[in-house]
Amino acid sequence: MGRAIIILCSLIFTLIPLSQIEGTEKNLSSWESFITQYNWLVMDEKYELADRLLNNRLPEMEQYVQTLSPRHQDTWRQLNETPAINSETKRSEQIIVFIEIFTSSQPHEIVREKLEVLSSSIENPQNSSLELNELWENISPAVSTIYEAEVVDTAKVSFNKLTVKDSMNERKQLIAHLNKIKQTDDGIAGDAVIWTAFIVGGTILITLLYVSLRQFKSRSKIRHMVKSDNS
The missing domain is CATH 1.20.1440 (de novo design (two linked rop proteins))
Structure with missing residues (x-):
């Protein structure tokens, strides 16, 4: 059981980054194309088409932001819940810049x-x-x-x-x-990376301690049974 847990953890930490790399390349290309298309529409003063393009991708943006840190999610929530003071265009530009930066x-x-x-x-x-x-x-x-x-x-x-x-x-x-x-320096985002690494490392350490404890108990039980048989 203990070895199974270690193997499972190893597979999780190995396979997830590989799947993320493959998916990230496709997602980045998709977001870059979307942002370029949006900016071209704005430059051509086709604001209605630009807003329509943005609104069509908002659900997908929402899903993507859920994969980011709580701080990113808070900013995103404020962008969507707080009405723009001057115009809807201001809010749209803030959302586009946010997605452009954090999909990079x-x-x-x-x-x-x-x-x-x-x-x-x-x-x-x-x-x-x-x-x-x-x-x-x-x-x-x-x-x-x-x-x-x-x-x-x-x-x-x-x-x-x-x-x-x-x-x-x-x-x-x-x-x-x-x-x-x-x-x-990298600021809050850098601290978040360190904190994430700390959590992952701590999880692995706890798993190893758990496995070692189980093995120790099993060996103690076996030794006790052997002594009982000998006596």
Whole structure:
């Protein structure tokens, strides 16, 4: 029985990653195609078709998010339950960015790239503070999911200040805050990986201890029976 448990655990931890790799490649290709198609429709100002495309994939997105961490699920729930303040378009963009980032094999890299693009946009004085704030709001849910609230909230405050008083000094401070986010380590997601590894390792350790205990009891019982027969 004990060996059966070990073999079963080995099969589970071996077969699951293999099946995930095969399924992930197909899913990533599917999500990339969907996001590209959505962005093209928006660029062509075919907003009704873009919204229809998004709504058709929402159930599939919901299923995918259920495979992510509780923190990811909380962000997703907020995106769907909290009505957009300005328009439905804002919510749609936030959902698209969220899916684009977290269906990627390197979500941190995509976030850093988007923050870099945002920093470049801030440096351009032709971009208004309202436009910059809109760009930030599109990516902020995903950024808040990955990084600690403290560094993200500081950037949010700077964006609010910029909308009140747009100046080069405020823009420089805002870029500095975004750089601080980019320079942060893997943040919450990295801690989640460590925690997951700890849980998996702990489960294996408990299983091994259980098997060892069963074997010890069995051997003790056999020795006791042998002694009884000899006497």
